[in-house]
Amino acid sequence: MNISKTYQPKEAEEKWYSYWLEHKFFKSVPDEREPYTIVMPPPNVTGVLHMGHMLNNTIQDVLIRRARMKGKNACWVPGTDHASIATEAKVVAMLKERGITKKDITRDEYMKYAWEWKEKYGGIILEQLKKLGASCDWDRTRFTMEHDLSEAVFDTFIHLHKKGLIYRGVRMVNWDPIGKTGVSDEEVIRKEVNQKLYYIRYKVVNGELSEGSELPTTHHSPLTTHYLTVATTRPETIMADAAICINPNDERYTHLHGKKVLIPLINREIPVILDEYVSMDFGTGCLKVTPAHDLNDYELGQKHNLPVIDILNDDGTLNENAKILVGEDRFAARKKIVVLLETDGYLEKVEDYKSQIGFSERTDAVIEPKLSMQWFCKMEELAKPALDYVLEGEIKLIPEKFVNTYRHWMENIRDWCISRQLWWGQQIPAWYLPDGQYVVAKTREAAYGEAKNLRSHPSADGSNLKAEDLVQDEDVLDTWFSSWLWPISVFDGFKDPNNDDINYYYPTNDLVTAPEILFLWVARMIMAGNEFRDEVPFKNVYLTGVVRDKLGRKMSKSLGNSPDPLDLMKKYGADGVRVGMLRSSPAGNDLMFDESHCEWGRNFFNKIWNASRLIKGWTVDKDLKNNNRVAIDWFESKFSEALVEIEGNFAQYRISEALMSTYKLVWDNFCSEYLEMIKPGYQLPIDADTYGVTVSFLENILKILHPFMPFISEELWHDDLFGKRAEYDCCIVAQLPTYGKINAQLLDEMEIIKQVITKIKNIRNNKQISQKEILSLSVKENPTITYKTIPYKNYELIIKKLGNISDLNIVSEKLNGAISFMVSTDEFYVPFEENLDPVAEITRLQKEKEYLVGFLRSVNSKLENERFMSSAKPAIIEVELKKKADTESKLRILEESLSSLAN
């Protein structure tokens, strides 16, 4: 035999992937078959394949390949997401390398560069997915910013605006004063930082001291009526204060109710307001309210109708509103104002304080909360039906535990801020008139038409508005505002709502994604599905776990703890990595990734490789008769049993369990057991019947392996073993085997036989008898209530071969001078006169006896318990009675053995 001892994946992977592509096996067009559809969560165009993608897409590929092999019309739609923020960062970096800054070029010029970048780098990840074996219909590859998908975004924006669900409003954004842009929450890195907590005194107007009287400069209690003390980490923002807030229940401050105070240094008068939001036990219990520079303060300000005084410029310096320190950077201003406050006696004390501060991921600038005008989408109305779909089970979340989280989020949903201060993305289709009014329309022309309608209102100033006067909103839409349409838009469900594709493929079947984006994406897709098609977008959502390293840390670029998937695939083969990932990642459970998993996968496919090498090496003798009927019947039953199990696992999305069932069937039942049973002796031929059946077993095994390990299964499928295959006869499109009858009795009996063989091997191990030494075996049958004696003679060949036994004798009397062992209630003897150590034998039997006695005691105690007898189900009692009888019978045999040894 000249085939390699190990399977070399690289060549086969390339060969078969292009073969599949050439023969269009991934392609799907609507037909009369039942569809099975998955839309891929579109990876970012900036993305490179990481372990999370690997897990995700492996699961999708397993599902899609399985569906294909079940005769469904399987369609897996790939694509990429334009990822405004991430891509913008990449483009800006590329421009910087070329010496260009964004603000020096026009939006159009910028977009040209951005598209250039996208065309060059944007498809990398999809190419990488091909290495994994992803069987997507690549002809259907979509991109969230391509023309039709953008049109869908504009249309839905206009639709929702018309419906009153989209509005403009002020919102606090994370402002990066170095990048001079808003950044999303995800781009803010929170770090714990040592800070100072400054205690600042505010004079109370009409306090007991008259205005203008000197403040004491010595240390003083904050509870004086002359002034109140506020604790803050940001003293430079006092000029933006709009109020001081205290808890109405705070008895220390009842005298301040209705009072006013003066902001130190600038002496602006602000009210003392009451709100239970303020905690009495933090700081001094007095909170300075600065609506322009703190989100909570903003909300408090809204509630109490406070003015918003913004004292910061976009670059983080103080503006005119601050009155003092104008033009100073916020941090310089902080130092200076502390000095000023101290000099004038407003600073009571300074304490060290630790708190979390947000930093910009990209510039490392301290994030400044900043108010700005944004677009919002109302959520409540959209959320309700989306929640019902899940609660009523029309959409299943797997695992189910996420339903609670989902409900909690949907019931407490906040409006969605959909605008972003970026250029890369769909520009908001809103157009401003010179007077500040706006219209929403897809094109300038349409907007002009709308605007003229506005203008036709008698109070407006007439018709001299020109189309060029309209200015489109500068911002783009949140990326999720396009991806929430994904399951519909990939089938052109907006452009052409009644086309064949959407009618056939939608709603899709399964969505496989990470739990982190359950709200950001999954929930919103459900809303969009309901809103725009009055239907769910998918029936099942499989939520994967997070891929972590051995130490449980999330894999990330910055930690450098993520292996390169491409390297892994080179090392262990795509098949090895696929099953390595799947093995220990049930839905919703994090995956502690370790390369040893891939090694396991590699060993697995190598085992199959070698099994086929073995079969291939056999020569067939047509004149031989088939002696292996028992083994064959047994494996057929075992195979059917495994199929049922695997089917059940898949039905419950227990994919790693399905893989393990497959693994055990292949490695244990097929390789270790079946093949060993039928294997002819060295250089001996095999009968034609057994050979044919075995080859067909192998073929069926390749089929059930295929969804997990597509490459090696396809490679072996085309092996000479199976004769010459037709061009389109491929494993990828083979139909999964269907299961036949399961002979339960045969399966049970074989379990006993396996135990007998194991015991024989144990004896060899214990007595240091070589595998090559032939032994003899006798059995004394002893049927009991539970254990019928099995027809050992039927299994004689198997026992002889696997145990290396010369002859199997059924005896009626105990055999002396032999090592004995018991399987179920039958006793076996291996004659072994020399070296038989009766003492050791007695000890062994004594130990077994002890165990049985204890076991019998526990059984008896149950049976003697009246309450057990009266309340347990009859079937349970039955079992206990059998246990009792069998154990007693076993004990009798043991006693006999012991007494014979004692002689």
Next chain:
RNA sequence: GGGAGUUUAGCUCAGCUGGUUCAGAGCAUCUGCCUUACAAGCAGAGGGUCACUGGUUCGAACCCAGUAACUCCCACCA
């Protein structure tokens, strides 16, 4: 602070309807084997207070309550 979850062998995890398929798998460890498919292998072995405390039950890894530790999501106290 609100919500969800996890805790079973050294590690990663199964254990589905409470009861002999109930304490299991793989890796790791140990022992013996280069036995003509596979040392990426074969044959075996050891290893457990099912986090803790109570409760329900004839019977609990499983159901209930409490405690502890950890994880994730959301909101974050100036």
